[in-house]
Amino acid sequence: xxxxxxxxxxxxxxxxxxxxxxxxxxxxxxxxxxxxxxxxxxxxxxxxxxxxxxxxxxxxxxxxxxxxxxxxxxxxxxxxxxxxxxxxxxxxxxxxxxxxxxxxxxxxxxxxxxxxxxxxxxxxxxxxxxxxxxxxxxxxxxxxxxxxxxxxxxxxxxx
Amino acid sequence: xxxxxxxxxxxxxxxxxxxxxxxxxxxxxxxxxxxxxxxxxxxxxxxxxxxxxxxxxxxxxxxxxxxxxxxxxxxxxxxxxxxxxxxxxxxxxxxxxxxxxxxxxxxxxxxxxxxxxxxxxxxxxxxxxxxxxxxxxxxxxxxxxxxxxxxxxxxxxxxxxxxxxxxxxxxxxxxxxxxxxxxxxxxxxxxxxxxxxxxxxxxxxxxxxxxxxxxxxxxxxxxxxxxxxxxxxxxxxxxxxxxxxxxxxxxxxxxxxxxxxxxxxxxxxxxxxxxxxxxxxxxxxxxxxxxxxxxxxxxxxxxxxxxxxxxxxxxxxxxxxxxxxxxxxxxxxxxxxxxxxxxxxxxxxxxxxxxxxxxxxxxxxxxxxxxxxxxxxxxxxxxxxxxxxxxxxxxxxxxxxxxxxxxxxxxxxxxxxxxxxxxxxxxxxxxxxxxx
Numbered sequence: 001x002x003x004x005x006x007x008x009x010x011x012x013x014x015x016x017x018x019x020x021x022x023x024x025x026x027x028x029x030x031x032x033x034x035x036x037x038x039x040x041x042x043x044x045x046x047x048x049x050x051x052x053x054x055x056x057x058x059x060x061x062x063x064x065x066x067x068x069x070x071x072x073x074x075x076x077x078x079x080x081x082x083x084x085x086x087x088x089x090x091x092x093x094x095x096x097x098x099x100x101x102x103x104x105x106x107x108x109x110x111x112x113x114x115x116x117x118x119x120x121x122x123x124x125x126x127x128x129x130x131x132x133x134x135x136x137x138x139x140x141x142x143x144x145x146x147x148x149x150x151x152x153x154x155x156x157x158x159x
Numbered sequence: 160x161x162x163x164x165x166x167x168x169x170x171x172x173x174x175x176x177x178x179x180x181x182x183x184x185x186x187x188x189x190x191x192x193x194x195x196x197x198x199x200x201x202x203x204x205x206x207x208x209x210x211x212x213x214x215x216x217x218x219x220x221x222x223x224x225x226x227x228x229x230x231x232x233x234x235x236x237x238x239x240x241x242x243x244x245x246x247x248x249x250x251x252x253x254x255x256x257x258x259x260x261x262x263x264x265x266x267x268x269x270x271x272x273x274x275x276x277x278x279x280x281x282x283x284x285x286x287x288x289x290x291x292x293x294x295x296x297x298x299x300x301x302x303x304x305x306x307x308x309x310x311x312x313x314x315x316x317x318x319x320x321x322x323x324x325x326x327x328x329x330x331x332x333x334x335x336x337x338x339x340x341x342x343x344x345x346x347x348x349x350x351x352x353x354x355x356x357x358x359x360x361x362x363x364x365x366x367x368x369x370x371x372x373x374x375x376x377x378x379x380x381x382x383x384x385x386x387x388x389x390x391x392x393x394x395x396x397x398x399x400x401x402x403x404x405x406x407x408x409x410x411x412x413x414x415x416x417x418x419x420x421x422x423x424x425x426x427x428x429x430x431x432x433x434x435x436x437x438x439x440x441x442x443x444x445x446x447x448x449x450x451x452x453x454x455x456x457x458x459x460x461x462x463x464x465x466x467x468x469x470x471x472x473x474x475x476x477x478x479x480x481x482x483x484x485x486x487x488x489x490x491x492x493x494x495x496x497x498x499x500x501x502x503x504x505x506x507x508x509x510x511x512x513x514x515x516x517x518x519x520x521x522x523x524x525x526x527x528x529x530x531x532x533x534x535x536x537x538x539x540x541x542x543x544x545x546x547x548x549x550x551x552x553x554x555x556x557x558x559x560x561x562x563x564x565x566x567x568x569x570x571x572x573x574x575x576x577x578x579x580x581x582x583x584x585x586x587x588x589x590x591x592x593x594x595x
Contacts, residue, residue, distance in 0.1 A: 031410040036211045043212055107417050133419070141213040143176055144221065146229030146422055147240040152166055152174045159181040 003115060003127050008151070011134050014102055014124050018078035019047065021131075022069055022100070024091050025082030026050030028060045034082045035060070037106075040132040049076065069094040078102035080131060081109055089114040096121045106130055168235065168351065169453045176230030177446070190443045191223040210407065210415075210427055220431050224439040228446050232371070232381045235350040235449070236363050239386025240422030242429065243379065243442060247346060247366025248278055249435035250380030251313075254342055254364050256433065257399045257424045258310040261287025265311045266304040268295035268325065269557050270318040273547045275344070276554070279313075294557075298329035305337040310396065311362075312339060316355055316496065317347040319532065320542060320566040321559030322480040322505040324492040331359025338396070340388050346370070347504055347532070351456040352497040356385045362421075367437075369533025373448035373455055377441040382425060386418035400424060455535065455571055460500025462577060463569040469578050470507050475515075475585040477563060481505035503569040504532045506559060513562040515588045516541040520565070522584035525576055537570035537577050 021041060026048070027034045038048045038061055049072050050065040058065045066072050069079065069091070079095040081088050081104065088105055092114035095103050103118045105111065105127040115125045126134075136142040137149045140157050166174070177188045196215040198204035206212045215221050225243050233241040244250040255265065267279055269292040279290035289308075293300040301312050312334045314325050327343070334341035340361035345353060349370045355363050365371060367379035390413040394401040400420050403409035407427070412420040430436050460483070467481035479486070482493035483501035493501040509515045519539070520528040526537040530546050540546065542560035555561055569577060 030209075031408045031415075033415045036415060039206060039211050043206070130417070133417075136213050140178065140181075143230040144213045144215065144223065144226050145240065145419070145426065146221075146226055146233065146242055147419060148175070148230055148233035148238060150234075152170065153178050154174075156179040156184050157181045 001119065001125075003110070003112070003125070006126065006129070008138060010124075011126065011129075012138055014078075014104070014126060015131065015135055015138075017124075018102055018104075018131075020049065020074075020076050021046050021078045021080050022049045022051050022072050022076040022095075022098075023080045023082060024051045024069065026052050026055075026060055026065065027082075028052075028055045028058050028065070037080070037082075037130060037132045041135070044135060048080075069098050072098070076100050078104055081105040083109070085109050085111045089117070092118050096123065102126070104129070104131055107133075171231070171234045172452050173450045175234035176227040188224060188227045188443065188446055190439050191218075192439050193222075194218050210410070210423065218439065219434055219436045220426050222436070222439050222442070224446075225437050225442040228367075228379075228437070228442040228449075229381065231446065231449055232350075232365065232367070233383055235452075236345075236383045237350075237354055237356055238363065238383040239418055241381050241383045242422055242425035243367070243381045243437040244430075245380065245435040245437055246378045247344075247364065247368060247380040248274065249433070250364040250366070250382050251275065251278065251344070253380075253425055253429045253433065253435065254362055254382040255288070255311060256429045257421060258340065258397065259286070259288050260398070262289075262308060263287075263310045264289040264291060264306060264308045265313050266291050266293060266301050266309055267313040268315060268318065269293060270295050270321060270323045270325075270559060271313075271315055271344070272319040272346075273542065273550060273560065275315075277549065292557075295323070295325045295330070298326055298333050301330055301333045302336070305333070305339070309337060309339055311342050312337070313342045313344070315344040315347065316353055317345075317482070317502050317504075318559070319347055319504060320506050320540075320564075322482050322487065322489065322501070323559065324482050324489040324496060324501070326492055327353075327355060327358040327360065327496055334361070335359065338393050347502050348497055349452060349456055351453050352460070352499055352502060356387075358496065361385050361388045367445045368531070370456060370459070371449055371452065371533075372441075372445040373451065373533070373535055374444075375531055375534035375536065377444040379437045379441045379445055381437075382422075384421040384425075386421075388421070390420065399428070404428070456500065456503075458571040459503035459569060462571065462574045463503035463505065463567075464500070465574045466567065466569050466577055466581065467505060467507075470581070473582070473585060475510055475589045477508040477510050479505070479507040480559070481507075504566065506564050506566050508561075508563040509565055509585070509588065511563070511588060513541075513543060516563060516565050517544055518588035518591055519584045520544075522587040523580050524583070525572065525580040526567075526584075532566075532568035534568065535571050537572060537580075538568040540566045542566055
C-alpha cells in the first residue's frame, strides 16, 4: 500500500485495534520524545510496554522494561518503533515472530523492505508518523495547540 | 481506500477548527471567557506543564476559543499550525522571537505598513535586532543584504499602502539560498487571494484586525507556520528550537515536536514570556468574520477595481496605483499571484498635493477618514498627514506615501455610492483650490 499519505479511516482503525503497544526504544528519561508519547498513550487508555536493553528491569511510567520484544510476556497488538530506519527491519522481523498485528514507525523512520515483509505477513504498517500526534489530531486535541488537524465534522464528539 | 477530497476554501472558512461543543451540543463556537482551567490531579497538571499532553492551563498560553481561530487560519493558509496574538504587530514580534537573538538581523522590504517600518526600524534595536530595509522590486536586493547574521527575510506580498505586488517565488528562492525562513505578511491579500506557502514562504503573519474579522471591531494577529522549515539543517542558527530548553528540563523543541515545534514554542515560550495573547472575545468575533471571508473579498475586489477605474479617468486625479489596473507595473505579478483580485487597498495621487489630500479626506461623507484598512466600510487616509507623519520625506517616498498620496480601503457598500462620494470630494477639493 501507499505509505506517503494515509487515509484518516486507516489510522483510526489501526489505533482502535491497538490495546497493548510494545514501544521499542522507550526511554526512562522523562524529557525524551518517547517518554512523552508513552505517557500520552497511557492517558488515552493504551497499555504501553517499554522495550530497551539499556533500561532492562527499570520501571518506566509504572511498566517494567524488557530487553527485547521476545522477552515481553503475553501478546502485543502493536509494535511502536522508536529506533532508526536501519534497525526497523530487524525489529519488524521480531514483531512478526511475536504475532503483532501492527508495526508503527515513528516520524523520521521509514523502511520499505520492513513494510513489505510485515504486509506479506498480514500486518498493518504505518511509517513516518507519531501515534500521539495522530490520536490527538483525529480525536480533537491537536487543534487545542493551534494545529491544522485536517478534520472537519458537524458531529458532536464525546465529552 | 480512496483518499477523501480536500474541502474547499469556503468550507474551511466556515468549519475548520470548530465542531459542536462536546458537553452542550452548542453548534457555534462558545466564547470561553476564562483565565484558567482546573487540573484533574497533580499528575495531569505536571503533564500539561511539561507539554506532554495537549490541554489548557492558562489563557495567556492557550484558550479553547482562540485555538479554534488558530486552527482555522492554519487550515486556510494550508499550514501546519498557528499562534494567535493580541495584534498584527505582536504577531510580527512573536514570529521573529524563536529566530532572533541580540546581534541578529532581518532583511525586510522597505514597502511595508508604516507602523511596521517603525517597529522594525526603531523598536527592534532595543532587543539588539537589526532590520536592513531593501526595495522589494528586485529579489537580488534581498540577496545583497543577507549576512551571516540574517535570520529571516520579511515582506508584504501585497504591500500597504502602495498596491505593490512582490515577486514571492523569486524572494522565496533568495531565502532558501540564504538558509533563512521567508516571513510574509499577507494581511492585505488574505489566504483567499494568495497563499504564500504555495510559493515557497515558510511563515505567514496576519493582522486579523483587517479583512479576516472584516468589520473593524477587533484587534488581533496570527502567526502561521508551514511546518516545512528544517530547523536541524543549520541547527546552530536556531538555538531556541534545537538546543535544550532549561525551563523545560532540557527538552529540544525541534526534536520533541518535529514540525509542530515552531508553533509549540510560539505558545509555550513566546506567549508565555512576551504575553500578547488574543482575547477569547476578539477571537470569537474574528471567527464570525472568517466565515464570510470569501464572499467579502470577492465584493471588496470588484468594488476596488471599479473605483480604481473611475479614479484613473478623473481629471482631478494625477495617478492611480492599483495592481488590478493594466497601467500598474504590478499588473502581471498580480495576475500571477492573486488571480481572483488585487485586493481592495490602494493609493492614488491627487492634483494639488498635500493641501488637496487634506481637503478630500475632510469632504467625504460615506467613506470614513481613519487609520485602518480591511473594513466592510470604505476608508480613506492621507498618510503624509497621519500614519506616516513620523517618517522623513525620503522614507515617505520609499514607502509610497508622498505628500499627494491618498490611501483607499474600498468597502462592500454599493459601489455607485462610493464612487459618487469620491467624485463629490474630488470636486470640492478642486473648487476650493480654484477659489484661493
